[in-house]
Amino acid sequence: MPSSVMPTSNSGDGRPSPTAVSTVGLRKSYGDRTVLDGIDLRIPAGSVFALLGPNGAGKTTVVKILSTLITADGGQAQVAGHDVAADPQSVRAAIGVTGQFSAVDGLITGEENMLLMADLHHLSKSEGRRVTAELLEQFDLTDAAGKPAQSYSGGMKRRLDIAMTLVGNPRIIFLDEPTTGLDPRSRHNMWQIIRELVADGVTVFLTTQYLEEADELADRIAVLNDGRIAAEGTAEELKRQIPGGHVRLRFTDPSAYRSAAAELGEVTRDDEALALQIPSDGSQRALRAVLDRLDSAAIEADELTVHTPDLDDVFFALTGGTGVPDQPKETVR
Numbered sequence: 001m002p003s004s005v006m007p008t009s010n011s012g013d014g015r016p017s018p019t020a021v022s023t024v025g026l027r028k029s030y031g032d033r034t035v036l037d038g039i040d041l042r043i044p045a046g047s048v049f050a051l052l053g054p055n056g057a058g059k060t061t062v063v064k065i066l067s068t069l070i071t072a073d074g075g076q077a078q079v080a081g082h083d084v085a086a087d088p089q090s091v092r093a094a095i096g097v098t099g100q101f102s103a104v105d106g107l108i109t110g111e112e113n114m115l116l117m118a119d120l121h122h123l124s125k126s127e128g129r130r131v132t133a134e135l136l137e138q139f140d141l142t143d144a145a146g147k148p149a150q151s152y153s154g155g156m157k158r159r160l161d162i163a164m165t166l167v168g169n170p171r172i173i174f175l176d177e178p179t180t181g182l183d184p185r186s187r188h189n190m191w192q193i194i195r196e197l198v199a200d201g202v203t204v205f206l207t208t209q210y211l212e213e214a215d216e217l218a219d220r221i222a223v224l225n226d227g228r229i230a231a232e233g234t235a236e237e238l239k240r241q242i243p244g245g246h247v248r249l250r251f252t253d254p255s256a257y258r259s260a261a262a263e264l265g266e267v268t269r270d271d272e273a274l275a276l277q278i279p280s281d282g283s284q285r286a287l288r289a290v291l292d293r294l295d296s297a298a299i300e301a302d303e304l305t306v307h308t309p310d311l312d313d314v315f316f317a318l319t320g321g322t323g324v325p326d327q328p329k330e331t332v333r
């Protein structure tokens with residue numbers, strides 16, 4: 001559908017951006033178990049959104065509701081400008097879904113799976129063959145096209161699944177744990193595929209248990225925990241929400257090091273490495289404050305690095321999981 005039909009909302013910089021997916025107060029229970037307890041989301045068109053959460057958090061449930069496979073008990077959801085409850089047909093026409101409920105039929109070949117999809121989308125025979133050949137090529141499946149899909153590796157099956165989804169040229173794609181169980185190489189291949197989709201202007205709604213994946217791919221991340229969105233923002237914003245970040249200054253001149261330590265006050269000293277550690281959220285403002293103080297005392301550091309807690313720290317802090325490290329990892333970002 002043309003993006004102009006999508007509702008727009010403020011992107012934060014004052015410019016309106018089309019909204020691909022939005023939900024307000026989405027609720028879902030199974031029996032007396034509340035799985036979703038009021039979920040609010042807004043995903044701008046053309047972006048990658050990652051819904052991150054531990055196993056059983058309700059990620060698939062969100063995807064199922066948004067892709068009209070199940071209905072919510074309460075709240076509202078709009079996808080591509082259509083209400084999922086009032087107009088599920090229009091939602092289905094605008095989206096593609098791949099993931100744990102894969103549409104791949106193992107008994108027929110990859111090519112036959114693709115042609116079947118083309119039929120479902122009412123493409124003509126010649127158009128169906130053209131699109132199939134193109135997508136099989138794009139997803140590196142041409143050589144395997146004549147073999148039954150059940151003989152494919154996990155990575156090949158996922159690629160075929162996405163290729164099948166793309167036959168309908170959807171503008172919004174839901175990828176439910178697209179790399180769970182894949183080896184590192186297949187995972188990186190999948191990341192590349194997702195990046196290419198986004199470069200084509202497709203909106204990607206991704207669920208994942210992998211922090212690294214959300215960090216790599218997503219423009220914005222929401223952490224789902226206990227039926228609610230525990231936090232939402234860019235990876236950097238989420239990392240800044242928990243303590244443990246610091247700025248590290250290193251000196252080669254011992255007297256500069258001592259002057260800086262005296263000037264900055266609240267610091268952790270490493271006399272051997274001539275390095276100072278200053279608690280900081282890593283924001284531009286905080287960095288400028290440190291630099292201004294050094295400048296005004298005419299002290300020059302030889303190296304400055306910003307250390308933020310990584311997404312693992314954020315995730316554990318937000319989801320109340322065990323294994324919260326006492327010290328954030330010393331990764332330079």
Ligand code: ADP
Binds near residue numbers: 054
């Ligand atoms: P995730 O995708 O984050 O792993 P799910 O959305 O699959 O989580 O599941 C969330 C919770 O809802 C789990 O506790 C799961 O057992 C429960 N659940 C999911 N589907 C059903 C169902 N059809 N009937 C009963 N419980 C369900």
